[in-house]
Amino acid sequence: MKKHTPVMVEEVLEGLNVREGGRYIDATFGLGGHSGEIVRLGGDVLGIDVDPETQAVHGNFRDIERIAREHGFDQVDGILFDLGVSSHQLDTPERGFSFRYPHALLDLRMNPEQGAPASEYIKKLSEEELYEILATFGEEKLARTIAHALVGARRVRPLTSVGDVARVVVEVVRNSKETTATLARVFQAIRIAVNDELGALKEGLRGAQRLLTSGGRLAVLSYHSLEDRVVKREIGRLGLWAVTKRPMRPSIQEQQENPRSRSAKLRIAEKL
Ligand SMILES: C[S@@+](CC[C@H](N)C(=O)[O-])C[C@H]1O[C@@H](n2cnc3c(N)ncnc32)[C@H](O)[C@@H]1O
Known part of the structure; x- marks a missing residue:
């Protein structure tokens, strides 16, 4: 496995009030970076991840309540969600997460053993539905034009690889400075839709609220504004106390050392 x-880490551990003998759920285990640190501080961790390649209990965090109860983690002191994809997933071409690998199949599933790949998913969408996805989940200004171009390209040949979609986007943008950012937004939008990421997040947070003991802490790391908005709203709806009124951001040093951290926002909440 590649590195992630x-x-x-420090802010998450502090936010969760990790202590020896405490019980925690890492809802997005990934390569176990955060879990390892919680264990090092003497915490007991249930690691969950939807990706069958991870060394965690496999499941979608939208089912966090059931999974936790099945593993005897009914009442816990802290729960972490570190959203999105891991560097390992991004750097594995076959997963289709990254537009840097044009030959990869357009998959983008968090769990490639379930559901249909993105190529199948987008095949069935109307131009209007494609537009909605790009505009909503990618907040993409060129959503209308890109959706139209994708439907046009699809009539000639099915869009089965990462490159099939990327080429259409590059042709629409035509401004090399904007290309990478637009590609990132388009692939983000497809990924969010294929995995119903915002739906899973809402359900996951609701389950998490029920699993926390009073005084238990929730920590959520998000990487784009849509996710952060859902997290902020759900914390309010669930009656959790927002420990961080505004999301915390990584230090300048961390952003320099780990470019992937640059867009991170951390919110901490407590069950009263
Ligand atoms: C940013 S990575 C987590 C990295 C981890 N904190 C570490 O330090 O190694 C996000 C992980 O969440 C997982 N994930 C995404 N959506 C999920 C869901 N709905 N349920 C469970 N796991 C999910 C992904 O498979 C990925 O491994």
Whole structure:
């Protein structure tokens, strides 16, 4: 497995009030970076991840309550969600997460053993639905034009590889400075839709609220504004006390050392 540098580790450990003998759930185990640190401080961790390649209990965090109870973690002191994909997933071409690997199949599933790959998913969408996805989940200004171009390209040949989609986007953008950012937004949008990421997040946070003991802490690391908005709103709806009124951001040093941390926002909340 390739490396994944965990983000804002000190802030997460402090936010969760990790202590010896405490019980924690890492809802997005990944390569276990955060879990390892919690264990090092004497915490007991249940690691969950939807990706069958991880060394965790496999499951979607939208089912966190059931999974936790099945593993005897009914009442816990802290729960961490570190959203999105790991560097390992991004750097594995076959997963189709990165537009840097044009030959990869357009998959983008967090769990490639379940559901259909993105190539199948987008095949069935109307131009309007494609537009909605790009505009909502990618906050993409060129959503209308890109959706139109994708549907046009799809009539000629099915869009089965990462490159099939990337080429259409590059042609629409035509401004090399904007290309990478646009590609990132388009692939983010497809990924969020294929995995129903925001739906899973809402359900996961609701389950987490029920599993926390009073005084228990929730820590959520998000990487784009849509996720952060959902987290902020759900913390309020669930009656959790927002320990961080505004999200915490990684230090300048961490952002320099780990570029992936640059967009991170950390929110901490407590069950009263
Ligand atoms: C940013 S990585 C976590 C990295 C981890 N904190 C570490 O230090 O190694 C996000 C992980 O969350 C997982 N994930 C994404 N959505 C999920 C979901 N709905 N349920 C469970 N795991 C999910 C991904 O498979 C990925 O491994």
